[in-house]
Amino acid sequence: xxxxxxxxxxxxxxxxxxxxxxxxxxxxxxxxxxxxxxxxxxxxxxxxxxxxxxxxxxxxxxxxxxxxxxxxxxxxxxxxxxxxxxxxxxxxxxxxxxxxxxxxxxxxxxxxxxxxxxxxxxxxxxxxxxxxxxxxxxxxxxxxxxxxxxxxxxxxxxxxxxxxxxxxxxxxxxxxxxxxxxxxxxxxxxxxxxxxxxxxxxxxxxxxxxxxxxxxxxxxxxxxxxxxxxxxxxxxxxxxxxxxxxxxxxxxxxxxxxxxxxxxxxxxxxxxxxxxxxxxxxxxxxxxxxxxxxxxxxxxxxxxxxxxxxxxxxxxxxxxxxxxxxxxxxxxxxxxxxxxxxxxxxxxxxxxxxxxxxxxxxxxxxxxxxxxxxxxx
Numbered sequence: 001x002x003x004x005x006x007x008x009x010x011x012x013x014x015x016x017x018x019x020x021x022x023x024x025x026x027x028x029x030x031x032x033x034x035x036x037x038x039x040x041x042x043x044x045x046x047x048x049x050x051x052x053x054x055x056x057x058x059x060x061x062x063x064x065x066x067x068x069x070x071x072x073x074x075x076x077x078x079x080x081x082x083x084x085x086x087x088x089x090x091x092x093x094x095x096x097x098x099x100x101x102x103x104x105x106x107x108x109x110x111x112x113x114x115x116x117x118x119x120x121x122x123x124x125x126x127x128x129x130x131x132x133x134x135x136x137x138x139x140x141x142x143x144x145x146x147x148x149x150x151x152x153x154x155x156x157x158x159x160x161x162x163x164x165x166x167x168x169x170x171x172x173x174x175x176x177x178x179x180x181x182x183x184x185x186x187x188x189x190x191x192x193x194x195x196x197x198x199x200x201x202x203x204x205x206x207x208x209x210x211x212x213x214x215x216x217x218x219x220x221x222x223x224x225x226x227x228x229x230x231x232x233x234x235x236x237x238x239x240x241x242x243x244x245x246x247x248x249x250x251x252x253x254x255x256x257x258x259x260x261x262x263x264x265x266x267x268x269x270x271x272x273x274x275x276x277x278x279x280x281x282x283x284x285x286x287x288x289x290x291x292x293x294x295x296x297x298x299x300x301x302x303x304x305x306x307x308x309x310x311x312x313x314x315x316x317x318x319x320x321x322x323x324x325x326x327x328x329x330x331x332x333x334x335x336x337x338x339x340x341x342x343x344x345x346x347x348x349x350x351x352x353x354x355x356x357x358x359x360x361x362x363x364x365x366x367x368x369x370x371x372x373x374x375x376x377x
Contacts, residue, residue: 003296005304010068013054017076020049026080033205036198037163040121047118053096060100060112066307067097067241071248071299078252081348094238094245095122095168098184102226102234107186111166123164125155125212126235133368135170135235136178140214142171142185144221149173149185151193151217157362161210162198165189169214170235173228182231186223193217203354240306242363243316247299247323250359253352254292254330260349261285261334264341275337284333295326314376321369324359331356 006014024045032038046052054069056062063069070093096115099108114120131137140153151171155161167187174181187194195213226234262285265275275281302319305311331353335342342349360366 004300005307006068006072006300009065010072013069014072014076016049017051017073018079020046020051021076021080025077029081029206035206037206037208040118040163043118043121045118047116052093052118053112053116055097056100056112056116060108061116062112067244068303068307070241071244071303074245074248075252078249079256081256081351093122094242095124095166097238097241098124098168098225098234101237102184102230106222107225111186120166121160121164122166122168123158123160123210124168124170125158125161126170127155127157129154129156133364136182136232138170138172138182140169140171141175142169142173142183144173145218147221148218149221149223151185151187151214151219153214155212155214157199158210158212159362160208161212162196163208163210167194167212168225170231173231177229179232180229182235183228184225184231184234185219186225187214187217187219191217191219201358203351203357205351239313240311240316243320244299244302244306246359246363247295247302247319250323250327250356251292251295251299253356254288254295254327257331257334257349257352258285258288258292260352261288261337264349265337268341281337284337288330288333291326291330295323298322312376314373317364317369317372317376320364321366321373325366327356327359 024042028039028042043052050063051073053062054065054073055067056064058064096112099111099115103111111120115122125140126135126138128138128140131139138153140151140155142149142151149171151169153171155169165188167189169185169187170182171185172181173183189196193215194217195215196210199209199211201207201209262276265281265285268275270278276285298319302311302315305315331349334349335353338347338349341347342353344350364372
């Protein structure tokens, strides 16, 4: 199907991104999984290729493009076998949009050059051990002490949390308030009092998910992004971008899974007959193709509305719900078509299947998306 809303420069960027991941990421995936993490050199190479921070204004060294580039990057990454694990790091790029949208000039000039070059990796510690979808219930505090904030608290399930060198910590500057008491503060990861450890996640052999502890971490007030109490507004500003990127990665993964499966069933024979020639296989493949086509159309429509500033929060929730559930359905059917070969650990389709499961949980569960959708009725 013809994609809508994409210019030639978008498609050129897509070709560049696909070639980069095919060349630099896919061949190294097994090594990344063995070592338990992504080589930092990958991000520096991505920076050299001009793939990072596409939306950063030209005055700060970026391309000044629209958010379509970020979604394309997510979709092309999704096509790789290690999409989910690497994506946990790449999606931390959403922090760049916080910096560009709400940071002051000094903050932008300090951090954006390193972000664009791939030297700086970011994380946004929000989720806590006892706090999931309700961000306003966080307990981490950042109390003013002269010209500093003193941060105390625990964060959990943080994408890029173990390796990031710049953290955008969401904390309560006014613990007596809920959403109105939240703020976002930049913390360099090597600041005294910051402790981190990696959390091993199902299907994410080389993923970076971390647990972080902040014990009397002292940072200057100048590290505050935006104004005190603006944290919830900042987070809500990333809501749609986050869902668009996740949808892109799910679409890319499902499309790649279909390609892998088609190649297999066209070659694999059972009782002298190709698997693809069985009507049951054709039914399953037809369902997969239709699911992907619907997801593609929904994402492209949402992108058009997003660029026109007309995409609503409940539509963003619909997008996240449909594409993550779609990826799960598609991968399940693909594994079934592979049969026993799809259950081997070394099989790409097997790794894609286990890695996909988290999509329906992180960044807002499917159930939470349904609540958001229902509110828009």
